[in-house]
Amino acid sequence: MIELRNVIKSFGDKAVLKGVNARFDKGKTNLIIGASGSGKTVLQKCMVGLLKIDSGEILFSGTDFVTMSGEDRKLLRQQIGMLFQGSALFDSMTVEQNVMFPLDMFTKWTRGEKLERVNFVLERVDLKGVNAKRPDEISGGMKKRVGIARAIVLKPKYLFCDEPNSGLDPRTSMLIDKLIHEITKENDITTIINTHDMNSVMEIGENILYLDQGKEEWKGTNKEIIFSKHEKLNDFIFASEFLKDAKDMRALEERGIIDNDRNMDKILKEGSIDTGEGKE
Ligand SMILES: Nc1ncnc2c1ncn2[C@@H]1O[C@H](COP(=O)(O)OP(=O)(O)OP(=O)(O)O)[C@@H](O)[C@H]1O
Numbered sequence: 001m002i003e004l005r006n007v008i009k010s011f012g013d014k015a016v017l018k019g020v021n022a023r024f025d026k027g028k029t030n031l032i033i034g035a036s037g038s039g040k041t042v043l044q045k046c047m048v049g050l051l052k053i054d055s056g057e058i059l060f061s062g063t064d065f066v067t068m069s070g071e072d073r074k075l076l077r078q079q080i081g082m083l084f085q086g087s088a089l090f091d092s093m094t095v096e097q098n099v100m101f102p103l104d105m106f107t108k109w110t111r112g113e114k115l116e117r118v119n120f121v122l123e124r125v126d127l128k129g130v131n132a133k134r135p136d137e138i139s140g141g142m143k144k145r146v147g148i149a150r151a152i153v154l155k156p157k158y159l160f161c162d163e164p165n166s167g168l169d170p171r172t173s174m175l176i177d178k179l180i181h182e183i184t185k186e187n188d189i190t191t192i193i194n195t196h197d198m199n200s201v202m203e204i205g206e207n208i209l210y211l212d213q214g215k216e217e218w219k220g221t222n223k224e225i226i227f228s229k230h231e232k233l234n235d236f237i238f239a240s241e242f243l244k245d246a247k248d249m250r251a252l253e254e255r256g257i258i259d260n261d262r263n264m265d266k267i268l269k270e271g272s273i274d275t276g277e278g279k280e
């Protein structure tokens, strides 16, 4: 579990994080959502120590990242896996070398032991046998998988993913989401995902933090989002009229006012839904 207490971060006189409080649970896909520029990437960078916060606490399983000793911080960093936006693979290295890189850096394992682990994680992300390929020889979805394999090769307790679906088609995005979700469950990882993708919110939003201009504006689950009356959140999530309509339909359905098996052809032809409301 990771807890944030009143995390503040500015760049010069520009306040980006204005006292963020949040809790990210173990064994769950925790999502950070919010408009472009709301501070999602800055928040993740602060959590993994790439940026230094001005004040506040970042507690990893109860221990503050900011005040812990240099040695403890080094150990903690090895328990953190990161999937960067755009995958950030080394172009001059093969897939195998990319995935082996953290093992080369942080373990004293033999080449055989490292290769065994690399092959295990490559198989886990459905990339068996692509060891010798280079990043420019594989698709965007495959690159993300290599990025995931590299992020989990050291068996992290914490996994950070910044926009894992950017640049992918909806179906591939869904497969990547499912993969991250499954790996989170299998290994009981505290996973934190920055996303813009509303499919992800609905599919894997077990614990969602909605950031607005550097403040936590709403917290909840994907199920709660559908029924939330929070105006800013609704405007953000259900940005289009189509999605607003879909949300209303879902709400009516949930209340038993309209039938799940409704005949859409009939409804469209008649131009309105008989909700039963207003009847004696
Ligand atoms: N190194 C930096 N120096 C100055 N300002 C920065 C720096 N990094 C980020 N910012 C500013 O912080 C704000 C939040 O940026 P951030 O990248 O966290 O947004 P985001 O929510 O991740 O947006 P997006 O959805 O577009 O990725 C932006 O206004 C950005 O310009």
Ligand SMILES: [Mg+2]
Residues within 6 Å of the ligand: 040, 041, 042, 162, 194
């Ligand atoms: Mg970002």
